[in-house]
Every structure is written in structure tokens, then in C-alpha cells.
Amino acid sequence: MPKAPKGKIVGRDKKVIHPYSRKAAQITREAHKQEKKEKSKNEKALRLKLIGEKLQWFQNHLDPQKVAYSRKDACELIERYLNRFSSELEQIELHNSIKDRQGRRHCSRETVIRQTMERERQQFEGYGLEIPDIVNAGNLKTFR
Secondary structure, X not given: OOOOOXXXXXXXXXXXXXXXXXXXXXXXXXXXXXXXXXXXXXXXXXXXXXXXXXXXXXXXXXXXXXXXOXXXXXXXXHHHHHOOOHHHHHHHHHHHHOOOOOOOOOHHHHHHHHHHHHXXXXXXXXXXXXXXXXXXXXXXXXXX
16 A cells, blocks of 8 residues: 655744844844835935926926026026915915814815925025026927
């Protein structure tokens, strides 16, 4: 009579690692390294997304008839960029001013908009706001 095949012994595949062993320290180091990589990747993606949105806004709001912008025109365009959320803030304030409403609606959106506007205003007045070179005609043509 043939022998029955031996089944695999369950539990022998993975050994339990002692928490203070070198192997455990190696695994935790690798986990921390992966977390830091993921965090930096997400931060960079967010930063690039914000820059992309800013460039997209400037590209959409350029005057197609102008060949080159003067410094004054560029400053006016920057002011329009800094005040781009004004109409939305007015709508939120109007919505909140209705007397029958209780509590503040859209409070988180309003807070985010105000913080963004304040941060960009400080950046503009501080070390400057990075925008495409629209004063130079060649660069403006390339940017369009």
C-alpha cells in the first residue's frame, strides 16, 4: 500500500522575529525609509501640482492680442491672480449673511481661501511670486 503524501507543516514558513533582534531593527529601518520616500514623493507632487495650477491660470488669463507685457501690465495680472478668489469669498459671505441661517456654512473652504490668499500675498511682498517671463516677447510666445 502506498504511503500517504506528507502535508506541509503549518507555521514553519515564517519564523517569529524577536523584537530586539538585528532583523527586527533592519525591518523597521526599511519601513521608515519607505515612509519617508512616500512622504517626500507626495509633498513634491503637491508642490508641482500647485505650480502647474498657477501656470495654467496665467496661461488662461493672458491677453491674446498682446505681443509683450510691460512691467505694469504684469503687476496688474499678478494682482488679478492674487484676487482670483474674491468673488467666491463674496458669495460665501452673502450666503452666511442671510438671517435665517444658523451657523457658518462653507467655513472650511473660506478658511482655506483666506490662508491661500494671505500666503501668496506675503510671498509676493516678501521675496516675490514666481511667474512666467511674460515681459519678454519670445518667452511669452513660447508660454502660450
